[in-house]
Amino acid sequence: MKIALIAHDKKKQDIVNFTIAYTEILKQHTLFATGTTGKRISDATGLEIHRFQSGPLGGDQQIGARIADNEMDLVIFFRDPLTAQPHEPDISALMRLSDVYQIPLVTNLGGAEVMIRALDAGFFDWRKLQD
Numbered sequence: 001m002k003i004a005l006i007a008h009d010k011k012k013q014d015i016v017n018f019t020i021a022y023t024e025i026l027k028q029h030t031l032f033a034t035g036t037t038g039k040r041i042s043d044a045t046g047l048e049i050h051r052f053q054s055g056p057l058g059g060d061q062q063i064g065a066r067i068a069d070n071e072m073d074l075v076i077f078f079r080d081p082l083t084a085q086p087h088e089p090d091i092s093a094l095m096r097l098s099d100v101y102q103i104p105l106v107t108n109l110g111g112a113e114v115m116i117r118a119l120d121a122g123f124f125d126w127r128k129l130q131d
């Protein structure tokens with residue numbers, strides 16, 4: 001599966017901890033991330049990650065474009081709901097495209113925990129039927 005990993009600044013340590021905990025599962029998949037998130041995760045875990053631009057510089061939009069091209073199967077996005085983001089329209093657009101194309105998107109650690117277990121249990125087989 002192709003998985004996008006994104007975290008706002010105050011959630012970056014949380015996504016690093018999450019990816020450390022689930023490195024064994026994540027390394028079986030093709031990973032993408034926004035710029036700074038991807039660097040933090042690859043430094044901490046050694047996972048191979050294709051890094052897009054940083055979020056405020058277009059990274060969310062690049063991931064949205066992958067969704068529109070049917071090139072993304074899951075988005076794990078640790079959002080910070082308490083801090084205004086300069087690129088809020090880009091974030092909304094990414095979430096909107098996930099809805100347009102029925103791509104699973106989780107926006108917090110609780111959702112990510114459930115989704116990674118679902119992934120490991122093979123519940124993403126339905127995505128292959130979409131192709």
Ligand SMILES: O=C(CO)COP(=O)(O)O
Pocket residue numbers: 006007008009033034035036037038053054055056059060091
């Ligand atoms: O801003 C982001 C998502 O909206 C994340 O971008 P970075 O991973 O580059 O910090």
